Each structure stands twice: as structure tokens, then as C-alpha cells.
Amino acid sequence: MKNPIQMIKQCNEKDEPYFLLRGQDICALPAIEAYYKAIKQNVKDPYFIEEIEEIMKDFRAYLAEQQTHIPD
Numbered sequence: 001m002k003n004p005i006q007m008i009k010q011c012n013e014k015d016e017p018y019f020l021l022r023g024q025d026i027c028a029l030p031a032i033e034a035y036y037k038a039i040k041q042n043v044k045d046p047y048f049i050e051e052i053e054e055i056m057k058d059f060r061a062y063l064a065e066q067q068t069h070i071p072d
Contacts, residue, residue: 023062025071032056 004020011018021028036052043049 021059022071023059024066024068026068027071028068029056029059029063032059 008018008020010016021031032052032055036056039049039052
């Protein structure tokens, strides 16, 4: 997976918007699952699809271990 800090720096340099989801955000997993569905329909790169699957697994594991709440 790409370094998220590096990606944010690149976005800031290009004045490009970005969106960040945290594990404690109760809405994060449903948002990632919706993104995954769009990826499966529009992206052919199996490595990228696999990265999103891994992110979903991480968020599911966090959700199973921690309390989530309204986003801050």
C-alpha cells in the first residue's frame, strides 16, 4: 500500500482534494465497501483491487475489536 502521508503531501502540493477515513468512524466501513463495488466495476488492476480488499479487512478487524462512533 502507498504511504498515506506521502499521498496527502502530493495532494496538498497539487491543490488536489482528498478524503480520509479513520477506523473509529462508524461510517468508514460502509463507505469503503461502496468504493470497493465501484472499483470492481471500473478498475482492471488486480493489485489495486487487492489493496482495497486488504483495507476492508483491516477496517472489519478494527470494528470487531473497538468501538466506533460518529465521525469527528
